[in-house]
Amino acid sequence: xxxxSTALKKEEYQHxxxxxxxxxxxxxxxxxxxxxxxxxxQKNEPEWMLDFRLKSxxxxxxxxxxxxxxxxxxxxxxxxxxxxxxxxxQKRSWEDVPxxxxxxxxxxxxxxxxxxxxxxxxxxxxxEVVYHNLKKELENQGVVFCSPEEAVQNHPDLVKKYFGTVxxxxxxxxxxxNSAVWSGGSFVYVPPGIHVDIPLQAYFRINSExxxxxxxxxxxxxxxxxxxxxxxxxxxxxxxxSLHSAVVEIIALEGARVRYSTIQNWxxxxxxxxxxxxxxxKNATVEWVDGNLGSKxxxxxxxxxxKEEGAHGEILSIAFAGEGxxxxxxxxxxxxxxxxxxxxxxxxxxKNGGISSYRGMIKVHPGxxxxxxxxxxxxxLLDEExxxxxxxYMEIASEDVTMEHEASxxxxxxxxxxxLQSRGFNEEEAAAMIVNGFLDPLVKELPxxxxxxxxxxxxLQMEGSVG
Amino acid sequence: xxxxxxxxxxxxxxxxxxxxEKQKETxxxxxxxxxxxxxxxxxxxxxxxxxxDPARPDFERNQPMNTMTPAEDDKTMRLAFLHDAVRGDYPxxxxxxxxxxxxxxxxxxxxxxxxxxxxxxxxxxxxxxxSDLLFLEDKLNGERGExxxxxxxxxxxxARADLWERIxxxxxxxxxxxxxxxxxxxxxxxxSYFRTQNLxxxxxxxxxxxxxxxxxxxxxxxxxxxxxxxxxxxMTAVMEEPQSRADLRGIxxxxxxxxxxxxxEQIHLAPRCTxxxxxxGVLEEEARTVYNGMIRVAPEATGTDAYLKNNNLLMNxxxxxxxxxxxxxxxxxxxxxxxxxxxxxxxxQMFYLTSRGFSTKEAREILTRAFLEEVWEDAPALVAxxxxxxxxxxxEAVYV
Numbered sequence: 001x002x003x004x005s006t007a008l009k010k011e012e013y014q015h016x017x018x019x020x021x022x023x024x025x026x027x028x029x030x031x032x033x034x035x036x037x038x039x040x041x042q043k044n045e046p047e048w049m050l051d052f053r054l055k056s057x058x059x060x061x062x063x064x065x066x067x068x069x070x071x072x073x074x075x076x077x078x079x080x081x082x083x084x085x086x087x088x089x090q091k092r093s094w095e096d097v098p099x100x101x102x103x104x105x106x107x108x109x110x111x112x113x114x115x116x117x118x119x120x121x122x123x124x125x126x127x128e129v130v131y132h133n134l135k136k137e138l139e140n141q142g143v144v145f146c147s148p149e150e151a152v153q154n155h156p157d158l159v160k161k162y163f164g165t166v167x168x169x170x171x172x173x174x175x176x177x178n179s180a181v182w183s184g185g186s187f188v189y190v191p192p193g194i195h196v197d198i199p200l201q202a203y204f205r206i207n208s209e210x211x212x213x214x215x216x217x218x219x220x221x222x223x224x225x226x227x228x229x230x231x232x233x234x235x236x237x238x239x240x241x242s243l244h245s246a247v248v249e250i251i252a253l254e255g256a257r258v259r260y261s262t263i264q265n266w267x268x269x270x271x272x273x274x275x276x277x278x279x280x281x282k283n284a285t286v287e288w289v290d291g292n293l294g295s296k297x298x299x300x301x302x303x304x305x306x307k308e309e310g311a312h313g314e315i316l317s318i319a320f321a322g323e324g325x326x327x328x329x330x331x332x333x334x335x336x337x338x339x340x341x342x343x344x345x346x347x348x349x350x351k352n353g354g355i356s357s358y359r360g361m362i363k364v365h366p367g368x369x370x371x372x373x374x375x376x377x378x379x380x381l382l383d384e385e386x387x388x389x390x391x392x393y394m395e396i397a398s399e400d401v402t403m404e405h406e407a408s409x410x411x412x413x414x415x416x417x418x419x420l421q422s423r424g425f426n427e428e429e430a431a432a433m434i435v436n437g438f439l440d441p442l443v444k445e446l447p448x449x450x451x452x453x454x455x456x457x458x459x460l461q462m463e464g465s466v467g
Numbered sequence: 468x469x470x471x472x473x474x475x476x477x478x479x480x481x482x483x484x485x486x487x488e489k490q491k492e493t494x495x496x497x498x499x500x501x502x503x504x505x506x507x508x509x510x511x512x513x514x515x516x517x518x519x520d521p522a523r524p525d526f527e528r529n530q531p532m533n534t535m536t537p538a539e540d541d542k543t544m545r546l547a548f549l550h551d552a553v554r555g556d557y558p559x560x561x562x563x564x565x566x567x568x569x570x571x572x573x574x575x576x577x578x579x580x581x582x583x584x585x586x587x588x589x590x591x592x593x594x595x596x597x598s599d600l601l602f603l604e605d606k607l608n609g610e611r612g613e614x615x616x617x618x619x620x621x622x623x624x625x626a627r628a629d630l631w632e633r634i635x636x637x638x639x640x641x642x643x644x645x646x647x648x649x650x651x652x653x654x655x656x657x658x659s660y661f662r663t664q665n666l667x668x669x670x671x672x673x674x675x676x677x678x679x680x681x682x683x684x685x686x687x688x689x690x691x692x693x694x695x696x697x698x699x700x701x702m703t704a705v706m707e708e709p710q711s712r713a714d715l716r717g718i719x720x721x722x723x724x725x726x727x728x729x730x731x732e733q734i735h736l737a738p739r740c741t742x743x744x745x746x747x748g749v750l751e752e753e754a755r756t757v758y759n760g761m762i763r764v765a766p767e768a769t770g771t772d773a774y775l776k777n778n779n780l781l782m783n784x785x786x787x788x789x790x791x792x793x794x795x796x797x798x799x800x801x802x803x804x805x806x807x808x809x810x811x812x813x814x815x816q817m818f819y820l821t822s823r824g825f826s827t828k829e830a831r832e833i834l835t836r837a838f839l840e841e842v843w844e845d846a847p848a849l850v851a852x853x854x855x856x857x858x859x860x861x862x863e864a865v866y867v
Binding site: 067382383386387389390394398403404406411 | 499501766769779781782783784785786787788789790791792793794795796797798799800801802803804805806807808809810811
């Protein structure tokens with residue numbers, strides 16, 4: 001490879017391989033209505049989707065940037081390519097995937113080892129889904145796992161019914177932007193009573209320089225069904241800022257359970273501004289497992305609206321902020337119905353001057369009965385320069401509530417270090433071990449191969465951290 | 468420059484002028500500012516009060532104090548009117564004013580500084596120990612139904628005192644009050660500060676109090692908020708030097724359609740300081756409360772030990788409690804944590820008490836009282852009695 005960015009040192013960023021840009025169709029930089037029409041045209045979209053994109057664009061122009069949280073002042077919306085299409089058509093089998101894309105995947109160590117295990121892999125290389133491989137038995141059960149573009153063509157009724165209902169296009173500036181230019185992502189529909197036993201997995205990557213990735217994921221779990229969806233991100237290293245702004249909507253109908261796991265490891269120059277929200281109906285459960293390791297700035301607060309009785313929401317959040325990074329993460333739960341419960345657990349680690357912030361919200365609507373909620377935030381600061389912030393918001397407008405919140409900030413204790421060193425570990429190993437132990441309650445919730453990958457990433461992040 | 472400020476030191480006249488300018492150019496706080504996002508300013512008629520020019524200085528009338536026993540002797544405690552303290556450049560006055568101006572971030576505080584100095588100045592000389600509980604009462608009576616009062620409390624090195632400040636009396640006007648108490652606690656000084664509010668329920672109150680705590684000094688603050696139409700009460704403790712301590716506690720019991728907002732800030736600027744915030748509230752009817760607590764730790768403040776706790780008890784549907792305990796931690800050698808709970812009266816405890824023959828109403832009152840008294844357990848008898856009588860509690864049961 002002769003591209004200048006492949007000259008990057010491996011130690012700097014393990015997944016920092018960047019191949020020559022092979023996009024077949026790419027919009028010019030910046031955004032206007034013509035570009036939105038071009039994106040829509042490229043995807044052969046029906047009129048109603050184009051209308052949706054256009055009104056979203058109007059909302060995007062109207063909405064103000066957030067005046068809180070991470071510093072976003074360096075984002076220049078005019079310097080971003082909003083759409084690129086890498087290969088000519090959807091690839092159905094691994095053999096058909098172009099070699100350089102395959103090589104990138106091989107280097108990150110996915111999906112070959114996993115594809116036999118996983119139900120279907122929708123790997124996103126630039127904004128189109130490169131291939132989908134859904135196992136036959138799932139297709140027979142009626143499970144739909146495809147790109148949202150395919151869903152617009154093949155399942156317009158489902159898309160019309162649910163698309164943009166959980167996160168309206170006017171929700172916030174970045175959700176509006178995504179709604180205007182979305183491309184790629186996943187669409188999942190699980191019919192009533194179906195349990196998808198193996199996790200559905202999509203691997204997202206950004207490749208073209210300065211290319212914002214705006215994937216859109218919609219998961220509908222019909223009554224009594226179960227699905228675990230896994231999303232992971234790694235991105236090549238760039239020299240200029242890049243924007244990732246996804247929207248994820250989940251609908252868990254009566255008695256359904258949806259678990260959504262993410263490990264985000266964008267490279268150090270990516271702005272990761274994601275809106276994730278779920279509606280949980282009667283007796284439904286939604287769980288977000290959210291790991292944030294990479295990116296320059298992340299603002300992400302997965303949320304659950306407990307809309308009907310018996311619904312339960314759970315959010316597990318891990319953040320690791322290293323040098324120059326700001327992880328502004330957390331979770332939100334809205335108790336809109338009686339007998340609903342929620343748990344938020346957040347673990348954050350800051351090192352080398354990194355800033356990690358927990359920002360969360362628990363809201364109980366007036367007069368709702370028997371509400372239980374528990375929030376625990378733990379932060380670990382690995383050195384003197386690092387920063388940890390906690391901003392939990394609790395708005396309780398009902399008497400029949402049990403609401404608990406705890407937070408603590410600490411460092412690696414000398415006692416623990418001493419013990420491990422006395423058992424023969426050097427300081428660095430001991431610190432890595434303590435950090436892994438700190439995150440253990442969350443790592444346990446991940447599928448095995450993700451837990452392994454997360455542990456590897458933590459070890460990588462911890463290298464040279466104790467001196 | 469207003470001639471009426473003749474004899475006042477130059478720094479004061481300049482600061483006052485700047486504050487007046489700042490008041491004009493600073494916009495009303497709006498929902499985009501975090502400290503004001505939940506503040507229901509619509510309950511107040513602000514334009515009427517705050518578009519008027521600051522009052523002309525007239526120190527003969529409308530002094531806000533009931534109880535004044537100024538002492539002239541430098542060896543003992545000194546209590547003076549604030550305008551005398553400013554004019555005479557008494558110890559700590561300039562320092563407190565300048566710090567307050569620098570820290571000001573809203574129109575209300577600037578306005579308070581732009582107004583003529585009204586309030587008291589309390590000074591305790593070096594190593595002086597006030598043996599009795601000091602008592603000060605602010606009448607808060609103003610010309611146009613609004614008042615601006617600033618009280619300064621300065622403790623020299625090693626001084627110790629217990630101070631009870633009662634804000635408002637039964638005959639105070641129901642106006643819009645803007646006040647603050649500023650503390651300067653020099654090395655190894657120790658102050659226990661108790662504050663109760665007696666304003667008429669129709670009043671609105673802004674209180675942005677602030678304490679500077681020096682090496683080894685300690686502030687204990689106990690505040691009982693009044694039941695007001697609108698109450699926004701801030702308490703900031705700045706641990707400026709090593710090994711200083713702050714222990715901020717407060718209670719509120721709010722009913723009706725009232726609005727109560729508490730803001731505490733524990734700012735750690737130096738190593739090995741300790742701070743605590745502990746606020747509890749009981750809400751009834753359609754009351755709305757916001758508790759906003761923040762622990763800030765500067766990178767230099769190693770060995771910090773800080774904790775913050777907020778518990779809200781909701782007595783019925785219709786009331787609303789927001790709790791926002793925050794942490795901003797800039798170094799790793801710290802022990803910082805917070806806890807917050809919101810809930811109703813424990814049904815098992817209710818069951819036990821009613822099984823012992825108490826009516827539901829009595830049982831709720833007993834549990835409410837136990838809940839609140841834990842915060843104020845170290846209050847002097849006089850102060851505790853006032854709180855008990857406010858809520859109709861039997862006096863003898865206050866102390867165990």
